[in-house]
Amino acid sequence: MLLPTGVRFENFATEGRYIHTWPQATWLAALLLALVLVPHAVSLYVTGVLTVMFITLMAVYGLQVTVGMAGQINVAQSAFMGVGAYAAARLSENVPFWLAIPAGGLAAALVSIVFALPAIRVKGFYLALTTLAAQVMFPIIVLALPSDWLGGTSGMAVEPIEIGGRMLSTPLDMYYFTLAGVLICSVGAFNLQRTRFGRALCAVRDNELAAEVTGVNVSYYKVMAFFAGSLFAGVAGGFFAYYIRYVTTENFNLLLSIWYLGMLIVGGLSSPLGAILGTAFITAIREAFHALGGALLTAFPNLGGGLVFATSNVILGICILLALIFEPRGLAHRWSVLKAAYRIWPFPHS
Amino acid sequence: MKLQRLVSGIASSLSAAALLTFAPASAMAADYVMSASADFTGPFADVAPSTVSGIRAVAAWWNDTKGKELGTNVDIKVHDMRYDASVVASTWPSILATDKPIMHLGFGTPDLITLMKRLPGDKVPMLMSTAMVGLVWKPNGWHFSFRPTYSHEFVGLLNHLQEKKGGKLTIGAISTQTAAGFVDQVKGVQKFAETNPDRFTVLDVQWVDASPVSVVNEVRTLVRQQPDVILVGGTTAQVVATGKALRELGANIPIIMSTHNGLTEVAKGIDLKEIEGSYSAFAFAPDNQEALPVRDLYTKYHTGAGNWGIAAAQSSYQALLALRVLEQAIAKGGKDAVTGQAMYDAMLGADYSEASLMGSLPDIKFDTTAPFPVGKLKVKAQVVRDGKIATLGNDWLPVPDLPKW
Numbered sequence: 001m002l003l004p005t006g007v008r009f010e011n012f013a014t015e016g017r018y019i020h021t022w023p024q025a026t027w028l029a030a031l032l033l034a035l036v037l038v039p040h041a042v043s044l045y046v047t048g049v050l051t052v053m054f055i056t057l058m059a060v061y062g063l064q065v066t067v068g069m070a071g072q073i074n075v076a077q078s079a080f081m082g083v084g085a086y087a088a089a090r091l092s093e094n095v096p097f098w099l100a101i102p103a104g105g106l107a108a109a110l111v112s113i114v115f116a117l118p119a120i121r122v123k124g125f126y127l128a129l130t131t132l133a134a135q136v137m138f139p140i141i142v143l144a145l146p147s148d149w150l151g152g153t154s155g156m157a158v159e160p161i162e163i164g165g166r167m168l169s170t171p172l173d174m175y176y177f178t179l180a181g182v183l184i185c186s187v188g189a190f191n192l193q194r195t196r197f198g199r200a201l202c203a204v205r206d207n208e209l210a211a212e213v214t215g216v217n218v219s220y221y222k223v224m225a226f227f228a229g230s231l232f233a234g235v236a237g238g239f240f241a242y243y244i245r246y247v248t249t250e251n252f253n254l255l256l257s258i259w260y261l262g263m264l265i266v267g268g269l270s271s272p273l274g275a276i277l278g279t280a281f282i283t284a285i286r287e288a289f290h291a292l293g294g295a296l297l298t299a300f301p302n303l304g305g306g307l308v309f310a311t312s313n314v315i316l317g318i319c320i321l322l323a324l325i326f327e328p329r330g331l332a333h334r335w336s337v338l339k340a341a342y343r344i345w346p347f348p349h350s
Numbered sequence: 351m352k353l354q355r356l357v358s359g360i361a362s363s364l365s366a367a368a369l370l371t372f373a374p375a376s377a378m379a380a381d382y383v384m385s386a387s388a389d390f391t392g393p394f395a396d397v398a399p400s401t402v403s404g405i406r407a408v409a410a411w412w413n414d415t416k417g418k419e420l421g422t423n424v425d426i427k428v429h430d431m432r433y434d435a436s437v438v439a440s441t442w443p444s445i446l447a448t449d450k451p452i453m454h455l456g457f458g459t460p461d462l463i464t465l466m467k468r469l470p471g472d473k474v475p476m477l478m479s480t481a482m483v484g485l486v487w488k489p490n491g492w493h494f495s496f497r498p499t500y501s502h503e504f505v506g507l508l509n510h511l512q513e514k515k516g517g518k519l520t521i522g523a524i525s526t527q528t529a530a531g532f533v534d535q536v537k538g539v540q541k542f543a544e545t546n547p548d549r550f551t552v553l554d555v556q557w558v559d560a561s562p563v564s565v566v567n568e569v570r571t572l573v574r575q576q577p578d579v580i581l582v583g584g585t586t587a588q589v590v591a592t593g594k595a596l597r598e599l600g601a602n603i604p605i606i607m608s609t610h611n612g613l614t615e616v617a618k619g620i621d622l623k624e625i626e627g628s629y630s631a632f633a634f635a636p637d638n639q640e641a642l643p644v645r646d647l648y649t650k651y652h653t654g655a656g657n658w659g660i661a662a663a664q665s666s667y668q669a670l671l672a673l674r675v676l677e678q679a680i681a682k683g684g685k686d687a688v689t690g691q692a693m694y695d696a697m698l699g700a701d702y703s704e705a706s707l708m709g710s711l712p713d714i715k716f717d718t719t720a721p722f723p724v725g726k727l728k729v730k731a732q733v734v735r736d737g738k739i740a741t742l743g744n745d746w747l748p749v750p751d752l753p754k755w
Binding site for chain 1: 439
């Protein structure tokens with residue numbers, strides 16, 4: 001991490017802290033305060049959009065672990081999210097949410113191991129295909145299971161969250177609930193890469209042979225990369241289930257998995273900050289296109305909604321392409337460059 | 351001029367968005383608000399203008415006639431839900447806070463799965479225009495449709511075809527396993543065949559992609575078993591692919607479809623002559639029925655985008671039933687006592703005759719056992735004759751009893 005001039009550490013514990021300077025702490029506190037206050041300044045709709053964005057971010061954090069840190073392609077994050085959602089929905093009948101959601105995460109993580117095993121032998125496109133199989137199999141298996149297990153074709157209703165005898169049912173309740181969840185996930189995601197486990201994943205990503213030579217059990221860490229990434233996805237699924245309060249297989253499709261991957265690539269694979277920026281950027285763009293599409297339809301009623309829908313998706317794709325062409329390392333890298341430029345201003349070069 | 355319209359459109363949209371973003375609520379000019387879901391920028395965006403036009407035209411007619419008589423009027427607030435459950439979940443609280451609707455006019459599965467558990471607590475009933483699915487066939491809900499399940503609608507037509515043919519009617523089916531609703535349609539028909547084994551047999555079900563390029567192999571497997579009809583209740587792409595496969599195989603077997611993938615939609619992808627004799631079944635009067643008063647009032651009151659067709663017809667009938675329910679609620683508790691609860695009570699507490707619904711729907715009666723009409727269900731159908739969409743007679747086709755599956 002690039003630090004301002006003059007910052008030095010007296011001991012390892014100080015260096016090990018995530019926040020090193022007062023300005024960093026102030027900015028973080030300001031961000032947290034803004035996150036707490038923002039639903040009071042915007043409409044309920046925007047509050048809802050932010051809630052969904054937080055849930056999405058949890059899933060993208062997981063993808064950052066599997067794809068960004070360990071270099072293992074995963075196009076089934078939405079399916080793993082679905083596993084977590086179904087598990088949480090099933091458990092919501094009998095156990096409180098604070099058990100159901102982590103249990104959903106664990107269920108998704110355990111299921112992911114089955115599809116992670118091929119990662120020991122294959123990589124790249126071949127690995128993508130095995131995870132694609134997970135995505136395709138997910139709805140088929142859920143629908144084929146006896147309906148009293150996971151609801152079959154009917155799907156499953158989710159009991160609302162109750163804390164101290166109070167139901168969390170308003171948009172504000174759900175916003176703060178998911179905000180708490182995403183903050184916990186953020187702490188996990190940002191610290192994971194600084195742990196022995198995280199460094200092992202990075203070693204596997206950078207050079208498998210070199211990692212093996214230095215004592216990293218490559219097979220084990222490849223599987224664990226899926227385990228950890230799907231844990232985040234499962235937790236996101238649990239939050240999603242409590243938010244929508246009904247789960248069906250349609251909510252967890254391949255398109256969503258692709259979007260999650262797109263968000264991570266646009267944001268930057270190398271750090272959880274990329275997941276945050278990518279998720280926020282794509283969400284903002286989608287909402288903007290939605291508003292623009294509505295305006296176009298108002299102005300040109302004969303344009304046809306189908307054309308607007310298709311065009312907005314194409315333009316969204318072009319945005320991603322442009323982001324990749326002009327900033328292949330993602331928005332997170334652009335953020336680092338901007339930050340560095342700010343620190344050394346008015347000098348033009350670092 | 352167009353640029354001016356675009357700029358004013360963007361400005362009005364931005365101001366609406368700003369209002370939605372920064373202003374919590376505004377006073378309503380209308381006495382009552384009914385909110386409605388639409389999909390202007392999602393997968394069903396092509397039909398959204400027509401769908402919304404049907405609701406708006408009927409509401410305009412009601413305000414101009416019955417509304418004036420009662421000294422009240424209804425405002426329809428349309429919301430773009432993008433056919434996405436998470437958008438519905440995000441938008442619904444602001445609808446409740448801003449619109450304070452007495453009823454919500456729903457559209458599609460995302461509305462159903464997201465709202466069905468919330469409506470009883472929010473005390474707002476929802477009336478759908480799309481057919482129900484077995485997955486929501488549960489008692490004591492606040493979600494309703496004037497259409498029964500897709501399976502009921504198919505069974506009504508299958509029953510008619512079997513009576514016409516005599517003997518046993520053999521059915522092949524093509525669907526997709528990745529969508530619960532489409533699997534549910536097939537299961538309902540299978541259940542019906544199981545309970546009437548002397549009249550119906552489901553020979554085989556071929557599971558294909560939601561948007562298949564070709565289903566020749568699957569259709570060949572079905573054709574070998576010589577079905578009388580092939581049921582394709584899933585997507586338009588599946589119907590088009592099935593039609594093309596039948597042509598390639600030289601087989602002449604009628605396809606049975608619903609409305610969302612019906613003949614109007616299919617005609618955009620295949621020459622109807624190639625699926626001569628195929629049917630589209632649904633529990634309302636076809637848009638091309640000879641005498642149809644709702645079409646006349648649509649023609650009179652329709653303004654803006656959208657055209658009369660199956661989508662506009664469907665939503666017109668949805669609005670008509672909703673307004674008849676409102677009339678009942680007013681009659682029961684007075685103009686000032688109309689709430690979501692009053693609408694729910696009126697919906698369950700009265701019978702709505704075919705005459706009061708201008709012949710667009712059969713007699714409708716709801717109770718707490720199901721989210722769709724109970725009693726004697728009836729359907730109508732369209733058929734391809736000489737390459738054109740025609741009605742399958744003017745009479746309603748009765749739907750035999752179909753046990754829950």
